[in-house]
Amino acid sequence: xxxxxxxxxxxxxGTPIVVDVFRPDGAxxxxxxxxxxxxxxxxxxxxRFPMYExxxxxxxxxxxxxxxxxxxEHGFAVVRADARGTGKSGGRLDVFSRQDAExxxxxxxxxxxxxxxxxxxxxxxxxxxxMMGWHVASLQPPHLAAVVAWEGCTDFYRDWGRQxxxxxxxxxxxxxxxxxxxxxxxxASMPEDLRSRELVxxxxxxxxxxxxxxxxxxxxxxxxxxxxxHLRGNVEGWLGAASEHKWLVVHVGSHVDPYYADWAKDLxxxxxxxxxxxxxxxxxGVAPVRLAIRRGHDVEWRDEQDWPLPRTRWRRLYLGRGELxxxxxxxxxxxxxxxxxxxxxxxxxxxxxxxxRLWVSHIAxxxxxFVQLEQYDADGRRIPAIGPGGQATPVPMGIGWLRASHRxxxxxxxxxxxxxxxxxxxxxxxxxxxxxLEVEIWPTSITLEAGQRLQLRVQADDDNMGLLAHNDPDDxxxxxxxxxxxxxxxxxxxYVPVIPY
Numbered sequence: 001x002x003x004x005x006x007x008x009x010x011x012x013x014g015t016p017i018v019v020d021v022f023r024p025d026g027a028x029x030x031x032x033x034x035x036x037x038x039x040x041x042x043x044x045x046x047x048r049f050p051m052y053e054x055x056x057x058x059x060x061x062x063x064x065x066x067x068x069x070x071x072x073e074h075g076f077a078v079v080r081a082d083a084r085g086t087g088k089s090g091g092r093l094d095v096f097s098r099q100d101a102e103x104x105x106x107x108x109x110x111x112x113x114x115x116x117x118x119x120x121x122x123x124x125x126x127x128x129x130x131m132m133g134w135h136v137a138s139l140q141p142p143h144l145a146a147v148v149a150w151e152g153c154t155d156f157y158r159d160w161g162r163q164x165x166x167x168x169x170x171x172x173x174x175x176x177x178x179x180x181x182x183x184x185x186x187x188a189s190m191p192e193d194l195r196s197r198e199l200v201x202x203x204x205x206x207x208x209x210x211x212x213x214x215x216x217x218x219x220x221x222x223x224x225x226x227x228x229x230h231l232r233g234n235v236e237g238w239l240g241a242a243s244e245h246k247w248l249v250v251h252v253g254s255h256v257d258p259y260y261a262d263w264a265k266d267l268x269x270x271x272x273x274x275x276x277x278x279x280x281x282x283x284x285g286v287a288p289v290r291l292a293i294r295r296g297h298d299v300e301w302r303d304e305q306d307w308p309l310p311r312t313r314w315r316r317l318y319l320g321r322g323e324l325x326x327x328x329x330x331x332x333x334x335x336x337x338x339x340x341x342x343x344x345x346x347x348x349x350x351x352x353x354x355x356x357r358l359w360v361s362h363i364a365x366x367x368x369x370f371v372q373l374e375q376y377d378a379d380g381r382r383i384p385a386i387g388p389g390g391q392a393t394p395v396p397m398g399i400g401w402l403r404a405s406h407r408x409x410x411x412x413x414x415x416x417x418x419x420x421x422x423x424x425x426x427x428x429x430x431x432x433x434x435x436x437l438e439v440e441i442w443p444t445s446i447t448l449e450a451g452q453r454l455q456l457r458v459q460a461d462d463d464n465m466g467l468l469a470h471n472d473p474d475d476x477x478x479x480x481x482x483x484x485x486x487x488x489x490x491x492x493x494x495y496v497p498v499i500p501y
Contacts, residue, residue: 112143164401
């Protein structure tokens, strides 16, 4: 392949955005796969994250981006750009700002008019690169023909910055390790902005994708185990995109390995052949929704037509004294935090989004609620989900968060299975008064066999999430002294998507 390094692409305000171009030998124009980030286009993967074994070898591998050697061999150019204010690009970094997206727009359009380009450009990559793909798609650059969004959020407030209204302070470690080393000048501080902005405002709105403006074909790939940041955005992005052609895939595995797996590259190649090369049959036979249904430690791939699954039977599992059951219990109460268990008498598949309707009272005017779902086999052994670092980082099977003072719902966007909190005002609790909190639980896939157990944990913290925990002492609202109400007029329950056989 031919490599052109440090090519300057002028942004619309004249700021130099610096890119590397990898393209096949020969004079024939080819379609382009583009990406842009503040991670450093020149930082070889082993130098950046030596703890992650390269799942695909290559001298030009960069964290979370397409491997140029593989894609040029298959007839595509690969363009990687340093975001404004990082690496070799000029200007001031302000992550996920309108300017950030406009810079990527300008890179896409530059790619589209080069003599070695067919004029068809796609965005592709994991995490940050997927997020930028969603953002640039909403701006509708004329040469953008498709987006491969692999594990990337779309709603900056709800997916990342303030999950349930609670500050996601894991951002600080990421900022120090991944962003600061690449800065070359002035920059805004995302952790400081998140700390100082508890409610949704114009800053968050600017960083949230207008999905109604996403019209290009989309391949959105989520991961059941990416409950720290990405899963919700891939599902909501697929649901909200106005694209005529869109596919949703939800897989398992680490945060990076699946993108480079043979099945995933084959799917990406078919998708890009269809919309960059014009092969109208390339995606024939690919269902709109493909899910890795979790069967204990194993998975079973299944094709579906929509999300949530049209045949879903929505049912209520009521919270009792340490138990979950289909029948409403007698009126009662239990101290917060608490754990509730359900033991299956036959196979039970739960696949889809969930919601916890939790009645609480508290001696104070606020508290943070952390909800986790766990699965145990018939011998009482935990069956954890594979986390972002693979088997070494097990995570719960499902997770949700809510600050009680952020319980206000947007009635136009809320659904029984997915409450939508407006996060636009603080509503303190009235001490001692039972109050309903509707907690969104991110989508999951859990199959219980007879004798296996589903456990609902209503926790006062999520310190068991390690680096992904929400544990900033200056932000947290204590639940000490709170009570969970059960049965009667205050029948707390888990709203679950049961898939019939």
